[in-house]
Amino acid sequence: MIDRSPVIAPQPQVGSDHELTLTLPDGSERQVPAGTLPRDVVASIGAGLLRAAVAVQVDGEVQDLVTPLRRGGEFRVLTEKDAASLAVLRHSAAHMLATAVRRLRPRAKIGFGPAIEDGFYYDFEVEQPFTPEDLSAFEDEMRKVAQEKYSFVREEVNRADAERRFADDPLKLERLAELGDDEVISVYTDGPFVDLCRGPHVPDTSRVKHIKLMHTAAAYWRGDEHRQQLERIYGTAWFSKDELDAYLHRLEEAKRRDHRTLGKELDLFSVDQRVGPGLILWHPRGAIVRNEIETFERELILRHGYDLVYTPHITSEKLFEISGHLVNFRENMFGAMEVEGAAYRPKPMNCPGHICIYQAHQRSYRDLPLRFAEFGTVYRYERSGVLHGMLRVRGFTQDDAHVFCTPEQVDTEIERLLDLVDEMLRAFGYPYTVELSTRPDNALGAPEVWTDAEQTLARVLERRGQAYTIDAGGGAFYGPKLDFKLIDAIGRKWQGPTVQLDFNLPERFGLEYIGADNTPHRPVMLHRVLVGSMERFVGGLIEHYAGAFPLWLAPEQLRVIPITDEVRDAAAAVAARAKEAGLRVSLDDRAQTLNYRIAEAERLKTPYMAIVGKREAAAGTVALREHRLGREQKPHVMPVEELVRRLAEEVKTRALTASGTDQPAAGGD
RNA sequence: GCUGACGUAGCUCAAUUGGCAGAGCACCUGAUUUGUAAUCAGGCGGUUGCGAGUUCGAUUCUCGCCGUCAGCUCCA
Structure with missing residues (x-):
């Protein structure tokens, strides 16, 4: 039977005999007995605020609504709008992940499950590593846990009680043994899952809606490579779908900028x-x-x-004996090579x-x-x-x-x-x-x-x-x-x-x-x-730069493209003039369509393309196309001398083209 | 180094229970002379990462090695 009863305030173990003073953001003060639950304070401020509350901040410290107040000070209610709430949400999401995993894999042993930047993880000790299919099953199960709206119930227990509860979880027992006698041992329960945890948590599992499990990885228990490896599941959680989507989009953006991919595409x-x-x-x-x-x-x-x-790149290793590198960093140095009885090494510094x-x-x-x-x-x-x-x-x-x-x-x-x-x-x-x-x-x-x-x-x-x-x-x-x-x-x-x-x-x-x-x-x-x-x-x-270097760094700064063979010489003259001005320029006079040649120059993120047709050849101008202006742009016709002057100036001043505005090609590459 | 996944043409990817290894792009040849993001046709291209094993037969299954990717650990 799943306990879905609302939170019962556990009896606080420490001094409930004195009054605390809470200062609200509007400057007003409230006196409450020590051990009062923040949710009662919030409720007394307003029912709407209680519904919106994720956690509270007391004297600068974030705690949840069901942790007894032990001290007074500045008292602030955190809602979904507060940045500090995200970590609370994600920590709760980690518990829900463990809840889901335990439902589907009852024998999984639990490690730690903290909030991290952009998300959360939870470590499990299992016999079989998780598969991508497991991951989506866990994610579905987490959604069920959210729908079932379990309260995060906090209990403060004594050591013996805690040891009994986690008798089957050696990793938790290890952690428990490290807790000092003066520390409060608390456990949190959401539905069927109970975890040794300090908190804080969101009020109930329904607050965790916008989640995604990202990937699994092995991680050493306690980050120690001499200890066993656990299976870690990484996920992310947000208060709104928009934020989740924006995050996923950020990841896409980072992937689009990956220097390994761009390095290949741009031939770097x-x-x-x-x-x-x-x-x-x-x-x-x-x-x-x-x-x-x-x-x-x-x-x-x-x-x-x-x-x-x-x-020199290679020196006698005596040098690194003197410097101490050999003693301290031998494992990170390339091995020694022997020359006429002396040992030499590539320098590490x-x-x-x-x-x-x-x-x-x-x-x-x-x-x-x-x-x-x-x-x-x-x-x-x-x-x-x-x-x-x-x-x-x-x-x-x-x-x-x-x-x-x-x-x-x-x-x-x-x-x-x-x-x-x-x-x-x-x-x-x-x-x-x-x-x-x-x-x-x-x-x-x-x-x-x-x-x-x-x-x-x-x-x-x-x-x-x-x-x-x-x-x-x-x-x-x-x-x-x-x-x-x-x-x-x-x-x-x-x-x-x-x-x-x-x-x-x-x-x-x-x-x-x-x-x-x-x-x-x-x-x-x-x-x-x-x-x-x-x-x-x-x-x-x-x-x-997402591969679109500012002009002074661009491998190729200008590509000149004659529209037909008739104007090839005029285009070649433009290229020669640009080269004379010190620009890195190439001439693409291949028997390909104009569109084809523009597409290729764009794919290479060439900053400028000078198109030369009959009109330009006759007038001594070029029709300039700029990579940074993207797909929809009107060519800008200017005299060759102005083109050269403008580009040379941009190189000389090392002007930064608006980095980050480089848009992905909508088609083509 | 550890855990897991992956490795097929220069690149991105296919190949039904183990049964003749394929496409697009790139490249080459020819035609096309083009007005702002991919013209058409033909051709070249492979010891399926390397090595062993199982099998009549291995890209496919097994083992070892190498490499890549994600994470862990590490980064003077």
Whole structure:
């Protein structure tokens, strides 16, 4: 028999003997006894509000309507309109998934089922992995659970009671054993399913209507790869059908932008089994994009006082013994090759090489700061399961640089780096956020040095009015860092530039400079990358621009198309003129229909097409077609000189074509 | 590396219970001379990822390896 009775308020276990003060959003105050259920408070405000309520927020903390109030403070009712409600909905959806799975697979053991960004998951221990058919059966069953409108009933129980209830669920017992004696043990029941859970939940299962189970995956219990793997089911849940549809559409959009698909369609790069997984072959069209970025960046950093250097791809592994990489990251390095009795390795980082250049001379404080930059190709062994297109590879080129300076110069150097980062990212149209990562537990060096460095970073950021968040304990063991996160055209975050202070390598290599006092001092070393890796950055750019690069980066900037053979020479002259102006231009005089040739140029997302017919040939003009204007557009007739001027200007200013406005071709490709 | 799915022409995909491996696009040839997103005809193209096994017969079933995809774990 399914218990469908309404919620019975469990007796609160803690102090119901004192009054709590709740402050409502309108400023009014209410006194209620501790242990009162929020639903009673909400009901007293209004019946309509109770119907709309998803949960409440008390003193900043979200809790559901059936968890006894234990403290007072700001009291806000959360409805479907509040962003914080989504996590509650999704957590409840996870329970409903478990409810559905348990109905169809009574022997499935339950793990955890939290809300995550964009959805939820639930882990199960089962003998047979789930199939796609299982998934749709579970989804149907979840809808039934929603229709059956079970209340989420909260009970607070003692340990013995909880152990009895989850006697058949070893994973839950393990979790239970970890709960401290002072913690409230609560369980939530929706219909036939009961789960050890802190909450909060929506009032009943009928609130969870717009769901979709996305896929299954294996996941390690407690995220520990030495523990058993569980079957995880991912799903998403929203308050309205529109939101669900919009989310699914966002996924489609991301798929449409996938750099692996576009990389093939636009002939930018490939990988070849014979070369090896995670090793990128840059095709001519992709190489143009990369080269433009490198040229731009090289010009930029030279202007910012950097010196270009080159270091070998393969070095004696002694270098990595000194640097400590061999001890700490041996598993992630390519294996050693023996040459005349000495072991050599492909470099996993450029820093040791740059340090050796620093040490090639005795350095004076007058030489500092020294800024060595290199597009340095490094090789790291990444486990096969993590490789992903251009975004996660085994060989990549970092736009790496190391700044060697005196402690007094760190301030200004950081400041200069922030300018550099800003100039670089603006060129690609990326907004960004900044994160300051501080001292981790396994940190090297004196805490005072760390605190000092962290304060320097924070001070510079604050002086510039740059907003930032702090990732406490997120620094590398050898120094604190600034991480820049890029936000792409569809709102996704990407790892961007990083600036890192290093207390370790100067020590290990014994770096020195002679100070004004004529004694040796240890310089400070800064590592920094702007784009990180050319591979990852270009992969990200492909997705950011959906393959429609701004003109300065476009592999082919202009395609000239004569309508008939009669005007071929006129078209060739247009192409020659554009080429002379430094544009990347091609002439498509194939014996194909005009429509065919336009379709192909559009498929390649060629920014501009100059069509030349009899009228244009006679007048010295072209009919210009622009990729970004989409399918319906009137050709814009202009003199050849104006075309060239306009495009050259657009390249020179590195103008950003409206990224994200690139529409999918309605037919054809 | 782990779990699961997948691997057929350059690309996207077919191939009824195991029975002659196919289409569209691309490419080549010819015709077509076109006014803004795919002209017509013909042709070329395959050790069905690799290797073994079962079978009269394997793209199809089994095993191993390689690779790809999703997720987990990892990313100095």
